[in-house]
Amino acid sequence: MTTRLIRSVVGLALTSAMLSILMFRLNSPIAAVFELSVCSGLISVIFVTTASFTSRITEERLEERKKERFVKFWLLPIIIVAVLVLMYFYTKPINFVSPAMPQETDVRHILWNKRHLDLLGQIAALLAAAVGVIVLFKEKK
Amino acid sequence: MSPDLSQIFWYFSIFIIAVGICGLYCILATFNLIRAIIGVEILIKVATLLIILGGYLTNQSALAQSLVITLIVVEVAIMVVAGGLILCVFKNYKTIDTRKLMNLKG
Numbered sequence: 001m002t003t004r005l006i007r008s009v010v011g012l013a014l015t016s017a018m019l020s021i022l023m024f025r026l027n028s029p030i031a032a033v034f035e036l037s038v039c040s041g042l043i044s045v046i047f048v049t050t051a052s053f054t055s056r057i058t059e060e061r062l063e064e065r066k067k068e069r070f071v072k073f074w075l076l077p078i079i080i081v082a083v084l085v086l087m088y089f090y091t092k093p094i095n096f097v098s099p100a101m102p103q104e105t106d107v108r109h110i111l112w113n114k115r116h117l118d119l120l121g122q123i124a125a126l127l128a129a130a131v132g133v134i135v136l137f138k139e140k141k
Numbered sequence: 142m143s144p145d146l147s148q149i150f151w152y153f154s155i156f157i158i159a160v161g162i163c164g165l166y167c168i169l170a171t172f173n174l175i176r177a178i179i180g181v182e183i184l185i186k187v188a189t190l191l192i193i194l195g196g197y198l199t200n201q202s203a204l205a206q207s208l209v210i211t212l213i214v215v216e217v218a219i220m221v222v223a224g225g226l227i228l229c230v231f232k233n234y235k236t237i238d239t240r241k242l243m244n245l246k247g
Contacts, residue, residue, distance in 0.1 A: 005175055012179050015160075019186050023209075026197040031209040035189070038213050043182065043220050050224040051175055054231055073170050080162050087155045104203050111207040118207065122214040129218035136225040 002056040009047040016040035030107050146198055153194050161187045174230065174237040178223045185216050 016039040023032035104110050111119070164187060167180030189209055196205020231237050 005173070008176055008179055012182060015183065015186060019190060022190065023193050026193050027202040028193050028196065028206045028209070031189075031193060031206040031213075034210055034213050038217055039182075039186070042217060046220055046224045047175065047179070050227050053228055054175070054237055073166065076162070076166055080159065083158060083162070084155055087151070087158065103200055107203045107206045107210075110203050111210065115204075115207050115211075118211045122211055125215045125218040129221045132222040133225045136222075136229050 002051065002054065004056075005051040005054070006048065009044055009051060012047070013040045013044040016043075150194070150198060153190070157187055157190055157194075160190075172239045174227045174239060177239070178220065178227070181223075182216070182220065185212070185219075188212065 016035055020032040020036040020040065023029075023035055104114075160183060164180045164183030167183060168177050171177055171180070189212055192205050192208050192212070193202075196202045196208075227237055230242065234242060236242070
């Protein structure tokens, strides 16, 4: 198991936790709870499990890769800073037109009554994932 | 839309673009399959935040939340299969370095 990979996974979990705080602040508490429990918890567990089965690379190869990474993407930090500075100075007020839909405040009502086909899609996605994992780990006879 | 909401939109836009660039960098710079999947996960989080922000700005938070719940379930399905694929690749090739997985023949 590599500690660097585990550090990446912990970073992802912290990003999820931060995103759930933002969601809570943006009037979406139920989605925030889902994000915190599923993305920050379950997906981190999946990644840690996967990382625990892999082996670590040698220190020499690690140094080589670090050099390659910085040489290949030296322009990226400049692009990030340029985009952020441009956006900061280009903060024009925008007038969004709200869609002409009745405002529903109950998530459960929307999920179970109006978007019930989404639930079928969710079930299909979960079943497809289960079948996929079964096929991937099927032992050869 | 009030000026306050417009300001919120721009602040979140800057944040979303920064996180999106981080996700893209994560995918492009690494040769490790697990880190590439983590980059995909970060990009999915950007999409999630955009949906929630859209719901907040248009007063349709409930609809946005129902969409995000669906997105999270699909995300879990993708990640489970991706994790399984990485384990299978490691089992067969003894590496998860993308440069060494170039011998696929169609």
